[in-house]
Amino acid sequence: MEEVLDSNFEVLYPQIENAVNNANFITIDAEFSGMYSEKRLIHSLFDTLNDRYKTLKKNIQQFTIVQFGIATFRHVPFENAYKTECFNFYLFPRSIPLKNRKISWQVTSLNFLCKHNFDFNKFLNDGICYLNEPDEKLLTDYLTQGDLANILKHLLFEEEMELNEYRNQISEWMARSEQTTLKLPVTNPTLQYILHKDLRNNYNNIWTVSDTKSMSFLKITPDKQEYMSKQENNLEEILLNSFMRFSKIFKLLSSSKKFIVGHNVLLDLMFMHQQFYKPLPDSYTEFKNNIHTLFPEIYDTKFLSFELRKLCKAEVNWKQNSLSILYEYFTTTGAFLSFNSPKIVLNEESFSNQKSYHSAGWDAYFAGCIFVKMAHVFCVKKFGSGLEERIVTHSELMSCVKKFVNSINIARSNEMYMKFDGEDPVLSRPEWLLVKLKSPSIDIKELIKKFSSFGTVDVMPFSHRCFLVAATNHNRSGAVLSGLFIWLLKKYF
Amino acid sequence: MEEVLDSNFEVLYPQIENAVNNANFITIDAEFSGMYSEKRLIHSLFDTLNDRYKTLKKNIQQFTIVQFGIATFRHVPFENAYKTECFNFYLFPRSIPLKNRKISWQVTSLNFLCKHNFDFNKFLNDGICYLNEPDEKLLTDYLTQGDLANILKHLLFEEEMELNEYRNQISEWMARSEQTTLKLPVTNPTLQYILHKDLRNNYNNIWTVSDTKSMSFLKITPDKQEYMSKQENNLEEILLNSFMRFSKIFKLLSSSKKFIVGHNVLLDLMFMHQQFYKPLPDSYTEFKNNIHTLFPEIYDTKFLSFELRKLCKAEVNWKQNSLSILYEYFTTTGAFLSFNSPKIVLNEESFSNQKSYHSAGWDAYFAGCIFVKMAHVFCVKKFGSGLEERIVTHSELMSCVKKFVNSINIARSNEMYMKFDGEDPVLSRPEWLLVKLKSPSIDIKELIKKFSSFGTVDVMPFSHRCFLVAATNHNRSGAVLSGLFIWLLKKYF
Numbered sequence: 001m002e003e004v005l006d007s008n009f010e011v012l013y014p015q016i017e018n019a020v021n022n023a024n025f026i027t028i029d030a031e032f033s034g035m036y037s038e039k040r041l042i043h044s045l046f047d048t049l050n051d052r053y054k055t056l057k058k059n060i061q062q063f064t065i066v067q068f069g070i071a072t073f074r075h076v077p078f079e080n081a082y083k084t085e086c087f088n089f090y091l092f093p094r095s096i097p098l099k100n101r102k103i104s105w106q107v108t109s110l111n112f113l114c115k116h117n118f119d120f121n122k123f124l125n126d127g128i129c130y131l132n133e134p135d136e137k138l139l140t141d142y143l144t145q146g147d148l149a150n151i152l153k154h155l156l157f158e159e160e161m162e163l164n165e166y167r168n169q170i171s172e173w174m175a176r177s178e179q180t181t182l183k184l185p186v187t188n189p190t191l192q193y194i195l196h197k198d199l200r201n202n203y204n205n206i207w208t209v210s211d212t213k214s215m216s217f218l219k220i221t222p223d224k225q226e227y228m229s230k231q232e233n234n235l236e237e238i239l240l241n242s243f244m245r246f247s248k249i250f251k252l253l254s255s256s257k258k259f260i261v262g263h264n265v266l267l268d269l270m271f272m273h274q275q276f277y278k279p280l281p282d283s284y285t286e287f288k289n290n291i292h293t294l295f296p297e298i299y300d301t302k303f304l305s306f307e308l309r310k311l312c313k314a315e316v317n318w319k320q321n322s323l324s325i326l327y328e329y330f331t332t333t334g335a336f337l338s339f340n341s342p343k344i345v346l347n348e349e350s351f352s353n354q355k356s357y358h359s360a361g362w363d364a365y366f367a368g369c370i371f372v373k374m375a376h377v378f379c380v381k382k383f384g385s386g387l388e389e390r391i392v393t394h395s396e397l398m399s400c401v402k403k404f405v406n407s408i409n410i411a412r413s414n415e416m417y418m419k420f421d422g423e424d425p426v427l428s429r430p431e432w433l434l435v436k437l438k439s440p441s442i443d444i445k446e447l448i449k450k451f452s453s454f455g456t457v458d459v460m461p462f463s464h465r466c467f468l469v470a471a472t473n474h475n476r477s478g479a480v481l482s483g484l485f486i487w488l489l490k491k492y493f
Numbered sequence: 494m495e496e497v498l499d500s501n502f503e504v505l506y507p508q509i510e511n512a513v514n515n516a517n518f519i520t521i522d523a524e525f526s527g528m529y530s531e532k533r534l535i536h537s538l539f540d541t542l543n544d545r546y547k548t549l550k551k552n553i554q555q556f557t558i559v560q561f562g563i564a565t566f567r568h569v570p571f572e573n574a575y576k577t578e579c580f581n582f583y584l585f586p587r588s589i590p591l592k593n594r595k596i597s598w599q600v601t602s603l604n605f606l607c608k609h610n611f612d613f614n615k616f617l618n619d620g621i622c623y624l625n626e627p628d629e630k631l632l633t634d635y636l637t638q639g640d641l642a643n644i645l646k647h648l649l650f651e652e653e654m655e656l657n658e659y660r661n662q663i664s665e666w667m668a669r670s671e672q673t674t675l676k677l678p679v680t681n682p683t684l685q686y687i688l689h690k691d692l693r694n695n696y697n698n699i700w701t702v703s704d705t706k707s708m709s710f711l712k713i714t715p716d717k718q719e720y721m722s723k724q725e726n727n728l729e730e731i732l733l734n735s736f737m738r739f740s741k742i743f744k745l746l747s748s749s750k751k752f753i754v755g756h757n758v759l760l761d762l763m764f765m766h767q768q769f770y771k772p773l774p775d776s777y778t779e780f781k782n783n784i785h786t787l788f789p790e791i792y793d794t795k796f797l798s799f800e801l802r803k804l805c806k807a808e809v810n811w812k813q814n815s816l817s818i819l820y821e822y823f824t825t826t827g828a829f830l831s832f833n834s835p836k837i838v839l840n841e842e843s844f845s846n847q848k849s850y851h852s853a854g855w856d857a858y859f860a861g862c863i864f865v866k867m868a869h870v871f872c873v874k875k876f877g878s879g880l881e882e883r884i885v886t887h888s889e890l891m892s893c894v895k896k897f898v899n900s901i902n903i904a905r906s907n908e909m910y911m912k913f914d915g916e917d918p919v920l921s922r923p924e925w926l927l928v929k930l931k932s933p934s935i936d937i938k939e940l941i942k943k944f945s946s947f948g949t950v951d952v953m954p955f956s957h958r959c960f961l962v963a964a965t966n967h968n969r970s971g972a973v974l975s976g977l978f979i980w981l982l983k984k985y986f
Contacts, residue, residue, distance in 0.1 A: 101600040107588045120613040
């Protein structure tokens with residue numbers, strides 16, 4: 001897996017571009033700085049999809065994607081394989097003029113990432129920057145005005161202090177005739193821009209160069225033109241590009257119009273929308289339309305896994321359908337199901353570190369693996385076991401999952417799902433139980449507690465001594481009723 | 494300097510307690526996760542102290558202290574010295590039941606801390622927890638109910654998932670007869686509590702132990718009483734203590750009623766109030782009263798430095814009065830001023846790493862050093878140069894700064910300061926300039942821009958072709974006027 005950082009971004013970009021453009025499909029995964037802003041904003045089985053979108057939006061809007069994974073899968077027919085390349089991007093929002101950027105962390109998310117070896121020092125020191133479209137426009141407008149005084153006026157206090165420190169050091173250096181170069185640890189791109197502008201424009205005998213970690217100042221003989229022609233001089237463009245790095249990847253993904261695959265991909269899509277495209281709209285329909293325009297064909301492997309289990313009730317026995325459990329299943333006890341399915345071959349060059357869950361790059365890779373395995377099982381069901389002896393084509397595989405395109409899984413949702421290219425499905429969820437207490441000896445509070453303890457049901461007060469119970473699915477609904485009945489019997493009779 | 498972390502807190506606590514209780518005064522410093530929530534919430538020279546308090550409150554309420562420094566200073570009369578011990582605490586808010594804790598970072602603050610070698614891995618993996626009083630009460634009430642079902646119901650989704658994973662591993666382990674111990678990486682204190690409670694209460698042959706990084710489960714012969722009597726068993730108290738560690742230090746500082754010294758200490762006090770005491774009140778007066786009750790005698794070395802410069806105009810020539818510049822001044826060019834002042838002797842054991850600015854522990858130490866130096870200069874001014882030949886007493890030093898107690902510096906404030914033990918001083922700030930444009934040929938926008946470029950002045954629209962200008966001090970106000978006059982002459986005549 002390639003780790004993509006601010007310092008190696010420019011070097012790796014052609015490889016990424018190439019991998020995306022040659023892929024048959026692309027898988028994605030993201031790690032977040034948090035998911036719940038308020039404890040009260042939890043999901044309920046009584047939610048409609050519209051409710052759910054609104055709750056999720058409220059929950060995530062202060063959080064960000066801190067790591068993004070992309071794996072590209074290219075089919076090689078004669079080898080019965082998909083060749084894959086896998087990239088893991090650390091994303092850090094650098095400070096931009098006119099905007100005081102913040103990162104909010106949920107403490108449990110920090111713990112989670114710590115546990116899975118997220119490297120906070122890489123994130124902070126070498127994370128890749130991004131802008132969404134409104135911020136890109138803001139910054140572009142601002143820079144085309146080219147008014148340095150205006151930029152100076154909008155510096156934060158700390159930036160102002162830092163700039164003053166550099167200016168003092170520069171003027172001391174200018175006064176010392178013996179020293180021809182000065183190197184300063186200027187990392188803030190806006191301060192770099194200001195110092196470039198200021199010194200290049202106002203001093204005939206000084207030239208400036210910079211990289212992501214420092215800036216150097218050179219005393220030159222006054223034929224400055226030579227320097228100016230040798231170097232790229234559009235400082236505004238350089239500054240803008242340094243902020244736009246991951247946005248460029250996002251635009252590449254979208255414009256490639258390749259299939260996008262992810263596991264439980266709704267939150268990833270919502271975060272991507274707000275972070276690289278536009279703030280999330282209030283309207284759920286507008287959100288769906290935007291995503292559909294950006295990514296016309298999306299597959300959710302979590303949704304596929306539910307469908308697969310329906311189809312193969314006899315064979316499939318996984319307890320949960322998390323990404324790791326599915327991957328383990330298809331590579332061990334369930335391997336027979338996808339016998340003779342295309343191998344997944346990782347580009348050797350990019351196979352530098354240990355595979356591990358909850359690293360975005362690897363999770364994207366795992367999602368791609370189970371996508372191929374599941375598509376294969378659907379194919380076997382459709383074309384029969386002849387597939388054990390011949391190589392399945394990429395088009396055959398895709399044709400077998402085609403009907404699940406743009407169907408996106410919703411967590412804790414009564415078997416509902418979102419349909420991104422049309423009307424959402426009519427609910428098939430089990431009806432709610434209405435529980436009415438006639439015997440005055442039954443303690444309603446205790447009963448509600450008992451119901452809640454079932455975990456996969458939600459309880460809502462309805463009227464005097466009445467409440468509603470919603471269950472995740474039809475089986476569960478029956479189980480709750482019989483469990484409750486036994487408990488009541490034991491307790492009161 | 495001692496680095497105090499969650500893992501060595503219990504070992505170091507007696508030393509800290511001892512140092513605080515034997516000190517003549519204590520210096521503090523804090524590093525924050527951010528200071529500005531909105532770019533618009535900036536300080537203006539038109540602010541009253543009440544305005545300023547409100548703006549600061551709004552700005553900081555989502556941010557936290559991430560590192561806290563304490564240095565204790567004990568006078569040793571015969572050695573003409575202060576012995577000092579210095580502690581640097583990393584503070585991390587662990588996740589508590591009933592509350593989804595968050596950390597917000599301002600990107601520029603992250604950059605600032607990165608640059609000054611703040612260790613994010615220590616912060617995240619071994620930071621010390623704290624609660625303010627309302628959270629302490631919430632948690633205490635909650636734990637005294639001792640209702641495990643209630644605690645389970647309030648777990649976050651991620652915590653629930655993690656718990657399920659542990660429970661699966663435990664039940665698999667229980668089934669394996671050959672294996673007598675199981676160690677799991679349970680770090681979340683609430684999950685530890687739940688697993689302790691659950692397994693100790695429901696299984697006669699299982700005992701549980703834990704430290705901050707893991708939990709171990711032991712199969713025991715059923716005389717459990719033996720284990721129970723050997724170990725501290727009040728799990729609620731253990732859990733509460735693990736959350737209250739830095740709160741204990743805060744209570745120690747406050748109950749010691751020692752002088753507190755800090756450099757530019759207002760923000761530190763506001764953060765301490767919200768993080769370890771109570772959310773900041775709306776009323777500025779209530780805030781002042783609360784702080785005064787917690788810490789009856791506070792000295793702000795920034796305020797002292799302004800007073801000292803007024804007193805020693807001839808000798809003192811520092812350009813800025815930041816902590817680092819003052820410390821450098823008193824240890825180099827300004828050393829003669831505090832000749833024969835008490836030496837500052839760092840406890841050797843705690844002198845383990847390089848002194849550096851913007852590490853909270855060292856900044857507390859530096860603040861203490863310049864406090865002693867400045868107090869000495871005030872003494873020389875009062876008692877004359879005889880002090881060059883005899884040892885000054887601690888009471889003499891304190892008597893010379895006594896009049897500055899509880900006077901707290903305000904940044905960008907027109908020479909105002911806050912008085913924590915009484916009425917705020919009547920303003921001595923320069924009057925505002927009212928600029929009225931009669932000539933229609935003068936471009937008002939350009940003029941306002943020109944005024945703003947002076948940096949240390951603020952401009953506010955007033956009425957048609959009129960605006961107000963506020964300057965930081967009387968000198969500045971004159972400078973602005975003459976600067977403007979010259980500019981107008983050049984431009985229009």
